[in-house]
Amino acid sequence: MSATVLSKPSAAPAPGRRKLSLPVVLLVIAGVLALTSIVRLITGADGITNVSQMSTALKLAVPIGLAGLGGLWAERAGVINIGLEGMLVLGTWFGAWAGYQWGPWTGVLMGIVGGAIGGLLHAIVTVTFNVNHIISGVAINILALGATRYASAFTFENAPQGTSKQSPPVDSLGSFSIPGLSDGLTTLNNKGWFLISDVAGLLGGLVTKMSPLTLIALALVPVTWWILWRTSFGLRLRSCGENPVAAESLGVNVYKYKYLAVIISGGLAGLGGAFLSIVANPFYLEGQTGGRGYIGLAAMIFGNWMPGGLALGAGLFGYTDSLKLRGGTENVHALLLLTAILLLIGAIWLLVRKRYVPALVTVAVSALMFLWYATTNEVPTQVVTATPYVVTLLVLSLSAQRLRMPRANGKPYRKGQGA
Template identity: 60%
Template structure:
């Protein structure tokens, strides 16, 4: 089965599982259009950070500094957005993130610093720089060193009359049909230009990286830089280009946090680990644009659900996960992989037991739902991952 067809099947399985859970538990919030809108809004920063990680790591540079580049993007976007409007904020966020990428490229590509060490340093540098600049420039205006003044936002749009029809169908509360209408309605209602840009960047990244000579050369730097060098590829140039682009995309992810509706502007610690979750979404997607889109959607949905609906609906996700694992069991039995089928069945039974014997999850646990989902998903996907062969290796021109 082609990769796109397999992905479509699993998306359908997930939608059916969530719809079934919504019906059996009496929780329409699981598929409500408002929940999906929140999931889209919260998933966009993760998606952009994941795309940033994809560009860098396809060129062979591990970019664990996505979090720091996002932080720089939040400050740059808030500063320029407050001064000149949301479009200027978007451009400034990309520029500030690209500066973080440039520093990371300088350390790893030119000076050969360990990629993980450099990434951690970028995270610390980004956070410290944002705090300093916020105290210097925002405090005189907002009277608060941890927060910017209100920043203008992009307008939002809805696809009419489709959005209205889907809302009417959702309100009817028909099993399955209203669930699908709620999911589709959330995708076509309250869309901002930044949302459209983020989704457009997914196929653009695929076309550039997999369907262009530039992308072929860039990916060759991540697979075998010495072979690429022998064919005349300027490995340093491509690595620099990829990491700077990675920082710009992460900066746009930071802009999504301050230019989205419902956010006043820059806040200290606003990213809350979304750069790391974006990195996890990229790994979950096996370093492919379509796969990381699915990872961002999963993490955005879990985040949006716990913010909108709280402990009860997050508790119902245990039921959903058990249903999805039953589909995994059926697939493994069909493939005659009895051990994998047994493991999946055991985990499904454990999740259902937790759901059956508890009424809700502790508030302290649901607050970290996206982070827990990240750990579980990465553990489940670890067996099928295939990173670029030379990812994280130090490269020296003419060596070896």
């Protein structure tokens, strides 16, 4: 009986909107892959879908995805977590500090602990004292940056091969490729065939030179979905983000679930930070998070507070980030054409739905993209560097109309307030 009542707040979709089914999502992904393949054949930019590009993109997507998962746990319980960036920073520092002394797996565990400490602090401030969630999150970010800078000055500076801004090297966790499958997909990708080679490049990136921590991060996406949507624990936690007063009336300890959610949120972000300082780079470096906590938050919003959509968003942002590392100017120039085509398709869709003003604006932007592509041979390196952040803004602006956050997200709660 109580489970039925608790599930009602999130059961009904927003009026006039249909939830995208898995076949529709897969069809959209297939369509984008086909368009990408066409653009690759037109431009000759084979690097946009090769195995190395996809492998790098996956590595860069992991910390973004883990930060986004952290945000998902907190916000599904009704706590906005702007402090993900600071929790990532704590994860990088604790991970490297423990990793170079006691080994990389100890560093991973301590990275989780470091992020969880940030989550606990955020929970105390927001849940117990009802401080504004945005203010608390910003304070966590500032505190984490200052605390790690101070700690580095007397911890790493006196260590061998360390400085006040960089830790000593951390031993590698190692990597693995699936024998036979990795080589076969790489060979198929090198053929340059329409769509088949692009799919091979995408799949090849998932099975080539993968860190064990990457595998754990990928597994956390379905695990999160199962816990939050298929267990009584997850039902109670989500009820705290939809209607905490109703949840309390049915015997749910709202404070406990909010605390657990935010601590788990910090731990996941800390795991993302440990990935940065142990796998992505085998050392801690001041400023190495590079705003990935904020981008993870954007990926969560893009995914409409759902794990699957979040994973797609993290992959998109990781891919654009990877362009900086692998001959990005030619690839970004080719993606100008892809963006122009996608915008044109979007404009047609808006016209079909009789939304003429947005359609006109989309056509104008598409025309500018076509013009930019036609009148240049490559883009400046500054554009490549800015691409992940531009994509973040574009994705959020284009997806804003279909979003539906948990109803009580960010709202103050006091026990007994519904009495």
